[in-house]
Amino acid sequence: MPSRVSKSIFCNQVGYLTGGDKRFWIRAREAQPFALRTPEGQAVFAGMTKPVGGDWQAGNFTALRVPGIYLLTVGPLEARIHVHRRAYRDVLEAMVRFFDYQLCGVALPEEEAGPWAHGPCHTSDARVLGAEHAVACPGGWHDAGDYGKYTVPAAKAVADLLLAHEYFPGALAHVRPMRSVHRAPHLPPALEVAREEIVWLLTMQDPATGGVYHKVTTPSFPRLDTRPEDDTAPLVLSPVSYAATATFCAAMAHAALVYRAHDPTLASRCADAAQRAYAWLSEHEMRPFRNPAGILTGEYGDRELRDELLWASSAMLRMTGDPGWARVCEPLLDLDLPWELGWADVALYGVMEYLRAPSAAVSEDVRSRVKGRLLRELDALAAMAESHPFGIPMRDEDFIWGSNMVLLNRAMAFLLAEGVGIPHPAARTVAQRSADYLLGANPLGQCYVTGFGQRPVRHPHHRPSAADDVDDPVPGMVVGGPNRNLQDEIAHARLSGRPAMEAYLDHQDSYSTNEVAVYWNSPAVFVIAGLLEARER
Ligand SMILES: [Ca+2]
Numbered sequence: 251m252p253s254r255v256s257k258s259i260f261c262n263q264v265g266y267l268t269g270g271d272k273r274f275w276i277r278a279r280e281a282q283p284f285a286l287r288t289p290e291g292q293a294v295f296a297g298m299t300k301p302v303g304g305d306w307q308a309g310n311f312t313a314l315r316v317p318g319i320y321l322l323t324v325g326p327l328e329a330r331i332h333v334h335r336r337a338y339r340d341v342l343e344a345m346v347r348f349f350d351y352q353l354c355g356v357a358l359p360e361e362e363a364g365p366w367a368h369g370p371c372h373t374s375d376a377r378v379l380g381a382e383h384a385v386a387c388p389g390g391w392h393d394a395g396d397y398g399k400y401t402v403p404a405a406k407a408v409a410d411l412l413l414a415h416e417y418f419p420g421a422l423a424h425v426r427p428m429r430s431v432h433r434a435p436h437l438p439p440a441l442e443v444a445r446e447e448i449v450w451l452l453t454m455q456d457p458a459t460g461g462v463y464h465k466v467t468t469p470s471f472p473r474l475d476t477r478p479e480d481d482t483a484p485l486v487l488s489p490v491s492y493a494a495t496a497t498f499c500a501a502m503a504h505a506a507l508v509y510r511a512h513d514p515t516l517a518s519r520c521a522d523a524a525q526r527a528y529a530w531l532s533e534h535e536m537r538p539f540r541n542p543a544g545i546l547t548g549e550y551g552d553r554e555l556r557d558e559l560l561w562a563s564s565a566m567l568r569m570t571g572d573p574g575w576a577r578v579c580e581p582l583l584d585l586d587l588p589w590e591l592g593w594a595d596v597a598l599y600g601v602m603e604y605l606r607a608p609s610a611a612v613s614e615d616v617r618s619r620v621k622g623r624l625l626r627e628l629d630a631l632a633a634m635a636e637s638h639p640f641g642i643p644m645r646d647e648d649f650i651w652g653s654n655m656v657l658l659n660r661a662m663a664f665l666l667a668e669g670v671g672i673p674h675p676a677a678r679t680v681a682q683r684s685a686d687y688l689l690g691a692n693p694l695g696q697c698y699v700t701g702f703g704q705r706p707v708r709h710p711h712h713r714p715s716a717a718d719d720v721d722d723p724v725p726g727m728v729v730g731g732p733n734r735n736l737q738d739e740i741a742h743a744r745l746s747g748r749p750a751m752e753a754y755l756d757h758q759d760s761y762s763t764n765e766v767a768v769y770w771n772s773p774a775v776f777v778i779a780g781l782l783e784a785r786e787r
């Protein structure tokens with residue numbers, strides 16, 4: 251097989267932190283000399299690439315610690331390299347502002363949203379499916395490229411933003427949300443932004459039972475070229491579900507703690523809502539949600555619900571400090587559930603809440619067992635990263651729908667563990683490599699964030715961007731990324747036979763590789779904030 255020779259250099263197109271680890275990649279069998287020069291032609295660094303697996307070579311220029319813009323050359327290939335102490339500040343801000351762009355029910359004025367301004371949308375009440383009455387549930391974020399609002403993924407996105415605030419407040423302090431569209435008193439940026447979703451989530455709880463509606467959507471997706479304010483089909487609340495009630499309970503208990511110092515009124519509403527949701531859980535069976543007849547929007551179905559119960563219970567434990575909750579959590583911690591941060595596999599959120607609960611409330615024995623398993627899980631991810639040419643904790647089979655989230659969740663797991671005194675030696679390298687991959691250091695040379703990099707995503711599956719008359723898509727959106735299962739027509743037609751990491755198409759019809767979602771941006775915010783925080787300290 252002839253080896254594929256690089257036509258370009260693959261690097262982090264947004265930049266490298268001055269004090270951080272710095273690498274680029276090329277396709278080549280043999281080691282190649284490389285050099286970095288200033289725009290004036292002064293040589294500042296020279297080195298040789300090293301093989302990193304497959305037909306890939308990587309060049310390491312970590313030792314270059316002078317901020318600036320450089321020209322990197324490898325033989326005839328060239329790339330512009332940006333080294334800056336706050337290299338990710340703008341992309342972090344844009345990724346946070348994406349949540350404001352997804353706001354429902356309010357107008358986005360031009361002075362905040364620029365050319366992507368639009369009028370208020372989805373302002374009517376929603377009919378409760380199978381009942382006579384309607385409920386007002388305005389606000390919150392459109393989930394993804396569609397206009398639905400779904401409780402389960404909303405809980406993940408909120409949790410990620412709250413965690414980003416708790417872990418990395420310094421990196422987020424510079425972010426400027428769309429202040430004039432927020433009703434809130436001004437709060438730290440991630441909390442101001444997340445508050446919109448929390449206030450909406452509170453409207454999704456049935457006041458009569460404490461159960462939480464699974465989603466509010468139109469019966470089916472509108473056409474891709476529908477502007478938010480033109481999507482006027484009737485809104486329907488799908489039934490209360492176990493998954494929605496449990497993940498709501500967890501996010502509300504988490505919010506009750508985090509907002510206590512900033513917005514005590516909201517915090518106490520969240521605490522009450524979490525208590526009432528938990529009471530509903532105790533009285534109901536774990537039954538998976540299925541789309542009711544006539545509802546064709548995203549199902550967010552999940553058969554395994556013990557991890558949702560773990561997350562809810564450990565969030566209650568941390569919120570209350572009451573050891574009674576630990577006795578509910580501990581048997582669930584011993585189950586063989588996947589410890590992940592997905593919207594369906596949420597056990598790792600529960601694990602982290604347990605580890606951060608007041609130590610007097612938990613068993614020292616269980617805590618040390620949990621730490622042991624967490625370290626073993628991170629070891630396995632670190633081994634994957636070690637054997638991956640781009641240094642990311644991914645195998646071919648992990649490039650599924652939303653693979654960028656899979657990667658970012660894994661990087662996030664390392665940083666979460668680090669913050670509770672389990673610093674894995676690979677944590678920072680994995681986080682940096684994951685950011686490098688997301689921002690252009692991948693075999694397609696694709697920056698997977700709209701509005702950033704030399705090769706940004708131009709045609710995301712995102713209704714507001716597809717329907718407006720602006721060329722550029724809304725900035726700061728993380729797209730799903732390569733999906734080896736080619737689950738839409740155009741991906742199937744154009745990408746068959748591609749390697750997993752290259753099964754991506756920048757086309758608005760490729761919803762299985764190029765959609766956006768609030769819960770894909772949220773782990774990106776966490777990881778990028780984590781990288782910035784370490785370097786700004
Ligand atoms: Ca689950």
Ligand SMILES: [Ca+2]
Binds near residue numbers: 715716719722723
């Ligand atoms: Ca457009």
Ligand SMILES: [Zn+2]
Binds near residue numbers: 353354355372392397
């Ligand atoms: Zn809307």
